[in-house]
Amino acid sequence: MNKQPYETFEDFDRIHEECGVFGVYDFDRHDVAPTIYYGLLALQHRGQESCGIAVSDTEGPKGKVLVHKGMGLTNEVFTPEHLERLSPGDIGVGHVRYSTAGASTRENAQPLVLNYIKGTLALAHNGNLVNAPELRRELEYDGAIFQTTIDTEVIAYHIARARVKSKTVEEAVGRAMRKLVGAYSLVIMSPRKLIGARDPFGFKPLCIGKRDNAYILSSESCALDTVGAEFVRDVRPGEIVSITRDGIKSDTSLCLPPEKEARCIFEYIYFARPDTRIDGVSVYHARLAAGRFLAKDHPVEADLVVGVPESGNAAAQGYAQESGIPYGTAFVKNSYVGRTFIKPKQKSRESSVQVKLNVLKESVAGKRIIMVDDSIVRGTTCGRIVNMLREAGAKEVHVRISAPPFLHPCYFGTDIPSEDQLIAHGRTVEEIRQEIGADSLGYLGLDRLPQMAEGLPICTACFSGEYPIEPPREDIRGEYQK
Numbered sequence: 265m266n267k268q269p270y271e272t273f274e275d276f277d278r279i280h281e282e283c284g285v286f287g288v289y290d291f292d293r294h295d296v297a298p299t300i301y302y303g304l305l306a307l308q309h310r311g312q313e314s315c316g317i318a319v320s321d322t323e324g325p326k327g328k329v330l331v332h333k334g335m336g337l338t339n340e341v342f343t344p345e346h347l348e349r350l351s352p353g354d355i356g357v358g359h360v361r362y363s364t365a366g367a368s369t370r371e372n373a374q375p376l377v378l379n380y381i382k383g384t385l386a387l388a389h390n391g392n393l394v395n396a397p398e399l400r401r402e403l404e405y406d407g408a409i410f411q412t413t414i415d416t417e418v419i420a421y422h423i424a425r426a427r428v429k430s431k432t433v434e435e436a437v438g439r440a441m442r443k444l445v446g447a448y449s450l451v452i453m454s455p456r457k458l459i460g461a462r463d464p465f466g467f468k469p470l471c472i473g474k475r476d477n478a479y480i481l482s483s484e485s486c487a488l489d490t491v492g493a494e495f496v497r498d499v500r501p502g503e504i505v506s507i508t509r510d511g512i513k514s515d516t517s518l519c520l521p522p523e524k525e526a527r528c529i530f531e532y533i534y535f536a537r538p539d540t541r542i543d544g545v546s547v548y549h550a551r552l553a554a555g556r557f558l559a560k561d562h563p564v565e566a567d568l569v570v571g572v573p574e575s576g577n578a579a580a581q582g583y584a585q586e587s588g589i590p591y592g593t594a595f596v597k598n599s600y601v602g603r604t605f606i607k608p609k610q611k612s613r614e615s616s617v618q619v620k621l622n623v624l625k626e627s628v629a630g631k632r633i634i635m636v637d638d639s640i641v642r643g644t645t646c647g648r649i650v651n652m653l654r655e656a657g658a659k660e661v662h663v664r665i666s667a668p669p670f671l672h673p674c675y676f677g678t679d680i681p682s683e684d685q686l687i688a689h690g691r692t693v694e695e696i697r698q699e700i701g702a703d704s705l706g707y708l709g710l711d712r713l714p715q716m717a718e719g720l721p722i723c724t725a726c727f728s729g730e731y732p733i734e735p736p737r738e739d740i741r742g743e744y745q746k
């Protein structure tokens with residue numbers, strides 16, 4: 265039998281976000297599944313491996329939850345028939361996932377639905393717990409049997425356990441949160457309530473929206489625009505909000521003094537969509553500012569500034585505005601290939617970069633180019649893109665990166681590879697420049713990050729090594745597969 269002549273390209277040289285969450289409670293009792301579906305489409309950039317929606321009827325039998333989830337993109341997992349089957353349901357939560365801890369399998373797809381003595385909970389979670397292995401062992405010694413390998417199940421069990429001793433589910437969420445250490449934005453559906461919670465450091469975003477008589481919780485504000493909802497406010501780091509027919513109740517007893525908060529700066533640099541605002545700061549403006557800082561700190565004579573799509577584009581515009589060098593387009597992106605796609609096994613000249621990006625020769629030939637990208641991870645992708653520009657006739661290629669060099673792992677839900685795989689680890693900027701074959705290379709300075717976030721307290725650990733929470737001694741990423 266012939267061997268399968270294909271394997272898959274992995275888009276491995278990018279950093280990935282772990283997840284996106286979305287929840288709706290419609291007081292007019294309309295079905296919420298279609299709104300959650302459109303919300304998840306708008307959050308798809310936060311996770312492309314699996315997705316799911318769970319809904320319930322607040323006037324139906326307590327504990328009846330309709331759920332559909334699967335591997336793949338939102339528009340692959342859900343057909344019109346699936347959405348029709350998620351009815352009746354006037355309250356619901358949805359999730360898109362990329363795995364950093366826990367295998368990429370259907371069992372690990374979310375939302376996670378849990379039946380327990382007090383009813384049913386459906387949870388969707390974005391982030392990574394630093395103490396998940398200890399919390400899991402604690403439950404296992406108590407007799408718990410886990411169905412998945414994800415942190416979310418650990419959180420769900422702790423909430424369920426706390427619920428037995430609490431008057432309300434939000435009180436149980438608060439009790440569980442006192443035990444959780446790490447990054448989490450949660451959207452939780454109980455039979456009659458929609459609850460949102462954000463860890464006290466505020467690593468991951470979560471905001472509240474409203475459309476007619478429906479309240480919405482979403483990882484990013486761009487998804488509120490997509491479903492025609494207005495932005496109400498961000499959930500505060502450490503805050504628990506519970507949405508019922510009586511309105512929104514807020515518990516801020518776990519909030520830290522603002523200077524201790526630590527939002528993931530990489531949300532502004534790369535993860536979030538540019539049309540999102542997080543805690544009052546526009547992601548687009550933050551990227552423009554990064555480009556302007558790069559132009560001030562690393563000027564060079566050139567003919568054209570270009571961005572590596574998509575996240576490099578706004579920073580490139582900022583560079584062009586500050587330097588006065590024209591902004592242009594150098595790349596055409598094929599938006600129809602996903603994160604993983606097939607390639608022939610026999611030696612092939614195509615690289616995943618070339619499949620996804622092509623250079624506009626007419627734009628770059630004979631010119632000195634400033635190429636702005638958001639990060640360099642292993643360096644392979646950046647080197648290939650520099651080479652593509654040269655092959656298209658660029659006279660010089662000057663690379664500017666709208667983030668500092670990656671030097672340390674992230675334990676809060678981002679899949680930064682181990683230090684030995686990071687090109688900046690153990691290399692000077694000059695050595696990296698040589699590796700990627702650029703004429704010059706400039707990174708955003710660490711001191712620029714707080715300015716980029718307009719003074720909001722931020723986490724910069726993957727660049728600075730200064731962790732807002734003591735990092736675990738063992739590598740917790742993928743812990744349960746060991």
Ligand code: SF4
Pocket residue numbers: 467527528529530531673674675676677678723724725726727
């Ligand atoms: S270590 Fe880096 S990627 Fe992780 S939360 Fe902090 S800033 Fe974000």
